[in-house]
Amino acid sequence: MNSTHHTEIPDQLWQQAQTLVQQGWAGNLQEIVTEALRRYLESHQQVLTETFIQEDVEWGLHGED
């Protein structure tokens, strides 16, 4: 299931994405936005972010450097 959303994207990024589509490297802009979002969400999972913050706190409190 898909839904429609509105957002602002910097012109330069949008133009780069359009170029990829025009050159045939991507099917359409929606494909690029969806793939970019998926990749971001994969590498910024909440559990990872929270783990890193807990590591930060431990280092801040008890690290040696």
Added chain:
Amino acid sequence: MNGDYMAKTSTALVVADAGPLIHLDELAALDVLSDYAAVLVPNAVWLEVQHHRPQALQQAKVKLIRQPSPPASDRVNAMTALYTLHHGEREALALCVTHSVNLLITDDTAARLAAKSLNITAHGTLGLLIRAVRQQLRTPSEVVALLAAIPQQTSLHIRPSLLIDVIARVKAEWASEL
């Protein structure tokens, strides 16, 4: 700053990504980096900070050194692609590798994952703020106030209940000094 606190100095070099420089400056707390011998800022990161928070680059207490874009190794390029990192993050990792610097300061989860894969230690704004007590750059109460100000004063996003937990840990650690 409490007069009982005398800052320690370090000979260590660190490499900075844009996030912590911006967030610490938003808190007027960039001086928590002042005990490092120097903070190396790769060119792409420098330009990013200059765009979003130019005043962060004009702090007299912190030795920020702009570095030309370093060559990226195949491993760094692979991590960049794998984690879809930005130019600044790629340059920061490359700088760590080329200058043998083992501490990257970043708030980006993907950059931290990539750093881990490259055996580079990475820490972020929260860790640096808390470390400032240990390094006697800030008092515990100052750091608690800075942590509490993050949601209102900075563009760093953190789940509110997690931030409350972090503040509680800091308060418990230095309970006798608060």
